[in-house]
Amino acid sequence: MTPPIPQRSWQAALAIYLRAPVITMLFLGFSAGLPFLLVFSTLSAWLRSDGVQVAAIGFFAWIGMLYSIKFFWAPVVDRLALPVLTRTFGQRRSWMLLAQALVAGGLVGLASLDPQQNLPLVAGFALLVAFGSATQDIAIDAFRIESAPDDMQAAMASTYIIGYRGGLVAAGAGALYVASWLSWQAAYLTMALLVGVGIITVLLRPEPERLSLTSQLIHEPRVRAFIRVSRGKPRLLRRLGAWLIGAVVCPFTDFISRHRLKALWLLVFVAVFRISDLAMASMANPLYIDLGFSLETIANVTNVFGIAMSIGGGILGGLLVARYGIGPILVLGAVAATLTNLLFAALALAGQSLPMLVMTIVGDNLSNGLASAVFIAFLSSLTSRAYTATQYALFSSLMTLPGKFLSGFGGMVVAAEGYPTFFVIATGLGLPAIALAIWVSRDKALVPPPAPRTAWPNT
DSSP: OOOOOOOHHHHHEEEEHHHHHHHHHHHHHHHHHHHHHHHHHHHHHHHHHHHHOHHHHHGGGGHHHHSSSSGGGGHHHHOOOOTTTTHHHHHHHHHHHHHHHHHHHHHHHTTOOOOOOOHHHHHHHHHHHHHHHHHHHHHHHHHHHHHGGGGHHHHHHHHHHHHHHHHHHHIIIIIHHHHHHHHHHHHOOOOOOOOHHHHHHHSSOOOOOOOOOOHHHHHHHHHHHHHHHHHOOOHHHHHHHHHIIIIHHHHHHHHHHTTTTTTHHHHHHHHHHHHHHHHGGHHHHHHHHHHTHHHHHHHHIIIIIHHHHHHHHHHHHHHHHHHHHHHHHHHHHHHHHHHHHHHHHHHHHSSHHHHHHHHHHHHHHHHHHHHHHHHHHHHHHHOOTSSSSHHHHHHHHHHHHHHHHHHTTTHHHHHHOOOOHHHHHHHHHTHHHHHHHHHHHHHHHOOOOOOOOSSSSSO
């Protein structure tokens, strides 16, 4: 009989939040969350308040597509060394600094423009901010995964979520306050200054240890095979071919070769884990409005209780993973994120009930915060340390795309069947995720038990 796996004490599990790599993600999370709203709702508010036509503002939503296709340039971030910067700061920190410079430069550019007179330039600088932000996400994810072992990833994910929420608050409410007191130009210049939080963090923290690019290429059989068969070809062609194989081909073949027949099911699991809550997200605000809740009530409940519960769920998820391991908490997260959708169905049946609204928001955000933290930790454990940026960018894109696609049909289902039926259907979409989470949790090769306390790094 297999002896039971010893569990950490609660004190040891809580101590993980005092580790330097975990605290670091609080500030990098802020740096990642800050640009997001500045090219979406905050920018839309600025454009509309300056008299830009609603039809033109709608096209700015396409800027968000950059976040969903970032895996296309993730191999470049993963493998391409930047002149001078990489030699000085390392692969991950150099790309984070470049991305932060692009974000800050784009925000300063936006602050210098009159939207009505320079709308194409506004779009161009907004694209620059979004591209820099998505690139920073790729580099931060790789930095996080390489900075600590798997059993610290959930705690790092939870502090990242807290920091990210803080960045959203600064870019949302914070920018609006500055704009109302001073001007929109001052608001965007203030946000450009806040990019310094991420820059200072990158400068203070060390580069994670990893094999050099040359060492990685030498150990890749496909690269060695290409070098053998390309003898006699121009040296530049051989180097470019070896780089492309190592940066683009090997990250995908590595995942398949490590997991073989499990690989397809793991990708399906990644695609469906968040499908239930993402598919219903587009109909949450319409439900509140149709039930008769005021905009002020919706804002107070969803912002105050929602953000607090999301942060609490993230911290709880990191704590539970540190104590019990990824496997059982992955199942808990899948069940909670799926079944809490039934609260929305209950709210739709209850009508304009403030206690039911609060219960729904608390339950939904608490479960989603927990599920997000544990799932980020799981995706990090799936990612090979040799291809962190490319593989994680692929996983994170796959995680959100199916749910976002189905979310677009939510209005049609509500119009045909009503809100209660829609949220029950959304709950049903999460049942495959629960089944697959149970399968994954039973495979010790996929979700190893928590490591001993001494395995945590001090840096």
